[in-house]
Amino acid sequence: CGLIYKVDAQQGNLFDKATVESLKPGMSKRQVLLVMGSPSVISPFDQNRWDYVSTIRRGRHKMASKDLTLYFENDQLAKIDGDYFPEDPDVLIKDARKYKREYPDEKRSDEDKKKKRRGGDQGQG
Amino acid sequence: CTWLKSLGKKDNVQPPTELVEFAPTTQVDRVWSEGVGSGAGASGARLAPGVADGRLYAAGVDGSIEAIDATTGRTLWHTRLGERHGWRFWSRRDNSLRWSGGPTAEGDLVVVGGLDGQVYALSAADGSERWKAQMSSEIVAAPAIANGIVVVRSNDGRLVGLDAADGSRKWIFDQSVPALSLRSNSAPLIANGVVYDGYDNGRVVAVRLDDGNELWSQTLSGGEGRTEVERLADVDGNIVSDGQALYAAGYRGQLAAIALDSGRPVWQRDLSSYTGTAVSGNTLVAIDADGNVWAFDRETGVNLWKQDQLKYRWLTAPAIQGKYVVVGDIEGYVHWLSLDEGKFAARERLSRKPIEGAPLVVGDLVYVEDVKGHIGAYRARQ
Amino acid sequence: CSLFHRGKKGDPMDTLPVEQLYQQGNEALQSGNNDYAVRVFQRLIARFPFGPYTEQSQLNLAYAQYKSDKPDDAYSTVNRFIKTYPTHRHIDYAYYLRGLINFNRSGGFMERYVGLDMTQRDQANLRQSFDDFGALVTRYPQSRYAADGRQRMIHLRNMMAQADLNVALFYLKRGAYVASSNRAKSILETYPQTPQAGDALAIMVKSYHELGQDKLADDAKRVLELNYPDHPSLKGRWPSYRSNWWKLIPLQNRG
């Protein structure tokens, strides 16, 4: 029954439009890596194909998955196909709020604050 | 209740040496004694009274200043500046104005420095305020006044020249201060247009009185060593001059006679001392860090005698009253030693509190002040 | 020897010549009285810091400590032995013992007798033991302990591969297919010839299939058929998760 709580399972990459638009064929593997970050699936058997797979399964619903595949010919981006889940900040904030209680874990924030304060000082000068 | 203190950890500091019995060779009598405010308290400021034409001026950390007739000890005027705060009974009942440097009197001006960097000039006649100035750090050394300029030494190594009329700033001379130094600073000395002062980095510096430019500087102690305690090199004692040369000593360094004009040492010898010296006739008296009293020949630096029975009593700077050397110690005793051989001549007890300020000799009287502000005037029959 | 073994005044351990002391240590070792052996050898090394007996008793001390379940002391003693006597004739045994210490280091008293499945637990000790045996095999390939060392290394590698496989299965069951495929890939890369590699390939096939990556799934399937033709996943439903009803019976899934 739908009552039982199932943790959302999110996998793979998430991009905003601008990054994907900035992809142009002919880019080298290094440039793609810089722009898009590391692909979630690199098949050990086929080096010239990078799959930016992303899947999301909310609670008990079926898993939706999208795959952005990049094909390389001798280290140059040849073909881009498939699509991707655009990054939508509001949805992300709603998900994060589910876990986040109003009291952040005190241990972490105290130590970070000290580090930040030292870092912050230089910033302000 | 010293045994209570020893209950805790064993203390490495040598206990003061027991006083030795002796037959006094002179008669000393206390002319008058007077309590002035709360003295230097715990500020470690080595407060001593200032004197000008027959009047003694003394100040305390509780903000009070008093003028006393030098011969009779009668209080001429008494003011307390600043207001108290910190009403709860157990908190430190501080006064906003805590005097810790001076007072120094010259003509009809009395100048005194405070722990919060304030410099006040009062009229010698009735103690009314003439002007005030603000320094960048606390003042724990007596200011010096000459030809219309007041020179103030602050704890952060700055020497500031103020106009004696209105307290406006004329010049600043800056010296670096090491991370750890000995408490209290050397009071500036003005002689014919030049200001001489000892610094915590082991150097004696001469600066022009009118514009504050450095003339020369002479290093008395190097300040090397592996730990910051071994690197202590303060020249904290007041500098003394007899017209031809300056006499100053550095901690873990040297006692030296320095030519006034050129700054070249006339003679120097190894003597670690944190107090000033005293000169009279041909003898120069100095006190080393362990509490031995030394006498040297003024021109050649040859050692005349050494008195070691006051070791570890943390003596004050010496003062010379006629034929006797006067010194105060940590248990409130005042000692008179014969100037010629350093033998014990007389001993009086001012109070149970330590004496840190240097004794002040005026005419045939010597004035001694302890940390709680008790001042005793003594006359030793020559 | 005297009734009280502790190093009391006039305790024989302080006066015995080195040969008898060494003899006593070995007797205690043979009779399994390891704690006493440890004390005897420690006294011997303190009193006679050099000489033929000292070297051997350092080694025996490490063995005694290992036997009396003090792995940390044993490990530092054997390390000190290797540093001080790198050319000792039993040096290969020292490397072998060093590997053994971490090989058997497991939880407390209950675990050893209940035989817990170490692949479910922290792998740090196993990895350390694997490196130590590796040192033995590379430095002294012809030592008589090398063969057993190699066997243990293979066993350790399989256990570490199994540990990663458990994680991959965990994520497969929960539908985190990117995680399970990456874990399976890391097993293939770090532990290629282990039996678990077959299962890893099967996981990759299933994960890619679920992710809709049919081309990748087929590649993996081909490799699987080539290397592990009789792998269960090629035939029936794999991995066979025991149905939850089994779990209703208490205590049946003890690790």
Add this chain to the structure above:
Amino acid sequence: ADTFTISDIRIDGLSRIAPGTVFTYLPVEKGDALTPERANQAIRALYKTGFFNDVQLSRQGDILVVTVKERPQITKIVIRGNKDIQEADLLKGLKGIGLAEGEAFDPLKLAEVQDELTRQYYNRGKYNVSVKTSKVNLDRNRVEVAINVAEGKAAKIKHLNVVGNTVFTDKQIEDDFESNTSNWTSWYTKDDQYSREKLSGDLEKLQSYYMDRGYADFSVESTQVSISPDKRKMYVTANIKEGEVYTVNDIKLTGALILKEEDLRRMLQIKTGEVFSRAKVERSVDAITSALSNIGYAFADVQPIPNIDKDKREVGLNFFVNPGKRVYVRQVVFKGNQHTEDEVLRREMRQLEGSWYSQAAIDRSKIRLQRLGFFSKVEIDTPKVPGTDDQVDVTVTVEEQNSGQFTFGLGYSQVQGLIASVGVTQNNFFGTGDRVSVNAQKSSFIERYQLSYFEPYLTDEGIGIGYDIQHTKLDASENNLASYLTSTDAFDIYLGIPISESDTINAQMGLSKTGVDTLTFYTPQAIIDYIDNLGHRTFHTWNMQWSWAHDTRNRFWNPTRGSLQSVSLELTLPGSTVQYYKFNYRFAQYLRMTDSLTFFGHFGVGYGDTYKDPQSVLSPDHPRYRADISGLPFFENFYAGGVTDVRGFRDNTLGPFAVLSPTTCPPTDKNCRLPLGGALKFVASAEIIFPTPFVKENSDATRLSAFVDVGNVFQNKLCALPECRVYKSWSADQLRASAGLSFTWRAPVGPIVINIARPIRKKPGDDTETIQFTFGNTF
């Protein structure tokens, strides 16, 4: 020496070191040509081993002769006189310098040790320390090193002066300094002992004191630290320049914001027009970075760039947001779980491998791991994966604590007297996360045998299943209640179903049989009548229980944050001897008051009644006939008062009561009262939890708190006496209250609770207790 080919090598002067060892470190072998340069190399290599004081190469014909002088071996290091620094730390420090038992002795190191120790004592303000090192040569080239330390007393801060503070008084700014001048509390707080770290910490506090109140360009000009000649008194002076108060004139958000600007603006804690405050700026920076790291930007960095307009005394703030790349988690690795299975930890993690990094999920995972109660410490850190700039691993390091108790032994509680109990409770049964407990307990008033098993993860989502079977014999009179004996056998199955991150529903089914015996002279007549009218001595029930719990507490033992709210309804189904329901509501809330104080408020309401009134079996004209025997059976009543209930009152003695014979033993005398409990219970309490002195900060083993408890039970139909009828129904002025201190310690043998309480609102005849305690039993 000119070059020659070495035919053989001979080593002289060896005693402790084996020749083989020297050969391995010697860079030259037989057959090499020995050039002067190679010779130097050899000498340097041998020195580097640290075994030798002196190394000489000489030549006999073609034989290379290496004469060495071995360094003596250190057999013992004796340190005397050290109090401040423990022997173990000192030895570790010496080991670092290369001076340890068994190592070769190097005289140079001795001087180094002396400096190192002196420096360590100077750092602690002990400027009068004297460290003397000496060595005693023993036979067989061995040496014993002795280090005598005379620590002396630490230098005390006699004068702490901030120069230049005009706006705030010395008292205000020095209030939360760690260092202070000697005062009457210094013997304990040691705040007058000078140390450099303490001083730099205080200066930082001084800076933030000003910067948090608008002084944007405050600066500490210089600080002077001086010492008295006898090195026992310290004088600290800090000279500051306050500068002016600045107000914030405009706030800009620049850089890649990722989130919408108004979302971010809402997170800013500082508004235009407000006085500048660095603390608020930092909190705003924290809010934005944690918001970004919650949605995948782990390395987000926000730089608050101020531009100060000196004459208008205004400051503009430009929050430059640099989110960095979206970060993904490659692997989740667990360390330190020697006993617990990997899956037990992994199923609690809310951060999956292969998904993007979410700080919120990681914080949540840490709390879930802490709430298992298996670990004394859970640390999560996220190292970068080498070679990539957008992948991290999540490493979870746990420190296992034995989560089981093998409670064998005697417990004592005032209620139950001596408790002999044998029991094995294992919360983490062989690391599988299941909870198994087998318990037998014998005490003056209760005899209980219980077997229970709980599997938290029947399914992957975390539906848990548990079985519980127990046999209990209870002698109520020993438990300060009206005297009757009950013996119960019960069997229950329950399911725990999570319906959200912090809400679970429990469904429980069970059977139970309770036999009641009354003692003619001791059981109050009302109870005997009830049983006679009911016509049954044994009560069979089969019951259902539904409960919902919302739990956001951050720890299993002694939580400090979060809240727990639970509603439960227990129903005995038709066909049971007495068909009743029992309703329970409980609310507990932990609130952070200051860094060290936590407020804990909790209240509970319980009510029970029959939903189908039983009919009396006696004929109406029977003298003992009672028409109305509805209401909860007496042994199912709620009770109040006790060690873990309304503290300060004897256990279960509050509320309605009966008396055996009113004439001989009047109800006003508290010893004659036989409490009956009631159908309606109300309890509330407010506590302030203090940090326990001498205990490591925020450890979950102990809890010290001051409390105020209020509560009572009402409504008992068996009430006969007028004094009992006053509890007929809820009445506020019948509530009892008490205040006091409570200390709980989770000892290895089991939780120990000690209360010191003083009733502040009691009626004559209440049975009060000032000191209550219980240990060694967890029921």
